Amino acid sequence: MYELKLRGGTVYDGLGSPGVRADVAVTGDRVRALGRDLGPARREIDVAGMAIAPGFIDPHSHSDMVPMMSDPQPFKLFQGVTTEIAGNCGYSAAPMDDAAAREAQALFGDLAAGAAYTARSFGAYLDDIEAAGPTNHLAVMVGHHTLRLRANGMRRKLAPEALAAMCTLADEAFAAGAAGFSSGLIYTPGAYADVEELVALGKVAHRWQRPYATHMRDESDALEAALDEAIEIGRRARIPVQISHCKAAGRPNHGKSAILLDKLHAARVAGVDVRGDVYPYLAGGTMLHAMLPPEALTGGAKALLARMADPAERARLRARAEDPAQAMAAGLWRQVTPADVLINRHRDTSVAGRTLKEVSGAGDAWEALCSLITADVNAMIVPTMMAESDLRTMMADPLIGIGSDNGMPTGLDHPRTWGCFPRFFGRYVRQEEVVDWPEAVRKATSATAAQFGLAGRGWVGPGAIADLCVFDPQNVGHDGTYTVPDVKPTGIVYVVLAGDVVVDGGEFTGERRGRVLRAGHGERAAKAAVAR
Template sequence: MHDLLLRGGSVHDGTGAPAVTADVAVAGDRIVAVGRDLGPARRVVDVDGLAVAPGFVDAHTHSDLVALTGRPEGAKLRQGVTTEVVGNCGVSFAPLDEAAAGHLTGIYGDLTCGLPIGPRTFAGYLAEVEAARPTTNVVALVGHAALRTTANGMAEALAPGALDRMCALLAESLDAGAAGLSSGLVYPPGSHAAPEEMTALAAVAQRYGRIYATHLRDEGDRLPEALDEAIAVAEASGVRLQVSHCKVTGRRNHGRAPDLLARLHAARRAGIDVAGDAYPYTSGATVMVALLPPSATAGGADRLVQLLGDPRERERLRAAADHGQGLWRAADPGGVRLMRHKDPGVCGRTLAEVGADPWTTLCELVAADPGATVLLEAMDLTDVLTILADPLIGIGSDGTPSAGAGHPRNRGCFPELFATVVRTHGALDLPTAVHKATAANADRFGLAGRGRLGAGAVADVCVFDPARVAHPDPLGEPAGFLHVLVAGVPAVEDGRVTGARAGRVLRA
């Protein structure tokens, strides 16, 4: 007697193979059989005409603290996600000492979920999330920003012994079960790190057989050089490399996606284990301070506010930004829209709409709220679709929990994948899109027993209607996702979140 039988669905096993009509039998937290005439079950759900797939694995999120808020969270479950990889872009909330927590609190912005940030070890962080009983499974990377700030503060140059301390903290975190290392080389303090620093840390991850995921130093004018740097780090250390949210930003760079992909494939042919993830949008989102040159934040938030209050310093920073330091050159002031700021009157407006001189406006807004966040309209749709179609690219939302009008990717990445990329543009077929959202990501992060539908796999399952999947309202809920199981427990039934907290911390 099975616990649950999903009967008559169009089963996608996650490998990219064509779907087959079959039943899926679940007992406890495992799939026990896929086929026909599988015998009786305590509960039978008719899924005729619906797609049955492994639960989606979101390869790139910033949901690190969502479970600790105590608030019901269904944004990911409602779009079929059962596993999230957190700790990306160099941002993790452990390991931190008291001083590092103070430095990073203001910079991390919405990523804190409104919670106070304090000192903790990585083992302590994982234990906290586990005790909070998350709604989705959590796979956690160690952020370079946490390592560097704990070992070195916000200074640009490394103090004697700081790199050794970073390597020791990383090893301690990997021992605790971290899935790997991440970096955000466009954000301070990661922007201060030389390639040699990242190579030393990546070598530690490689010794443990773990992954290195990087937000490149530049995704616009200097994208080729930034990608070459990441590949060189992987070549020197032997680490498995994940290029986060692969994209080409800035109007002058539109059309360069084939060059990005060619470099990835050339590295693969040279024996480097490199792949990437991407999301199906032409806009991104980030902290507003990332538009400034990294040197502006070297002294911490208080020093940053002082600098931005000095007209001469603002002009010095403008010159550095105009020469490509920070994200300023990739940003069109008319496409930089305030998402969250202490002044609610500017939220929803662009830099061009708020003030006559966009640079002065930027400086004033950051000085008033160093943790402010913005949406950046910076990519070309053809580039986005070209990148998503490449076999080296999996799906990662880059979703950031936000109390305000945040980027729709947190609630809509996977509906957008199936509704727009598959159904509207035909850039992917349905089995391939499922593969990119499941087995491709599970394999990349070493998640045994997940990402595939087959006997013995963990019963993380998503049932959806490919013809109805949509996310029409950026702040609303997606349509077309009917049932989601997390380890065999119904987390979504008939499109409604059940409140079950069956997620687990998946330690490496």
């Protein structure tokens, strides 16, 4: 007798095959059979009229510290997401010493989910989030920013032996189970790195057969050069490359989606395993200080505040931000108008939910920006930068999967945090028919599983890990907006996590059954760690 049977749904296997009417039988943490007349189960759920898919896999998450929240919410389970890849954009919660933890708290403390970064190894961090109990599975990459903070602080130039120290720390992280290596080259201190530094770290990842995910050095005026750099790192280190949250940002760059895709396809023909992900929104989400040239953060948060207090330095940074010749070192200022920039997190709560234009009023928007940063270095924004035509073009390409780039599930965060995957399926699959259902499911499952080496996940069939999502194709969606983002998705009816039903009839059971997936340690080790 099976433990669980999902009866009468349309099964999308995650590999792009057409949906078939079948039952799915589960015992333990594995799918044991798929077909009709499979025999009895201790629990049978009638899912006629619904789709049965592999649990969705999010390649681009910032949920590194979510398990440490006092009351972690199942915001990803409600989207049908069973596995997240965290540690993106160069930000990881380890390895840190005391100095790196203080600087990380000052510069990207909003990603700490209300907790505090602490000095610990990468392995100790994985132990800590495992002990806290994630609501869904987490695989975590080691971040370039964190390695650089630990080995070199916020200095632009690498100190002697700093790169060797970074490589040793990366090697230790991979041994502990880091799922890959990430960079965020638009942000500091990662922006200070050259190609040689990144290739050296990439070769450490190569030894462990782990991929490289990058928020590229530029996603706007210098998009072409940034793509060439990312592909060059993958070619020289011979590692898979994931281009994070693909976009052509800024009005002057709308239409460049074709260039991006042409470069990815050409790189694959040349032997570089490169793919990408995209979120189904026209606005991104980032730190307010990303509007500034990266050099503004040289020396860390205290140095940034000193620059913001100096009128001559503010003027110098503005000239650099507005100089077209500084495309790769200018920040986001030239890519948006003040009306495009929604402030969604700020210590001054009266500012949250207003645009930079609204805050500056009749005054100068640059000066208002500097004042806002001075008041809260960790302030966050939602800048509208992309074109609908580019989004659809990228979304339709077989090399591009779906990733949320979520922030913390509190306050006025980007709606992608609560609704990325249901929005994709509801708007762009059911309503707009950008891709069909089999391809849409593949983009949300096996496309990411293959890139990050998640064996047994991302597909449905005998022997697959029983991470499953049952959704209503006619009702799946998300109505969250940039000003009211935290709306519960519709149409996600059941979610099964390694054989356990954790979303039952659309409601969270309260069971925190997530596992920390340590690359190279095997599923047996993951189960043993949970048992402990």
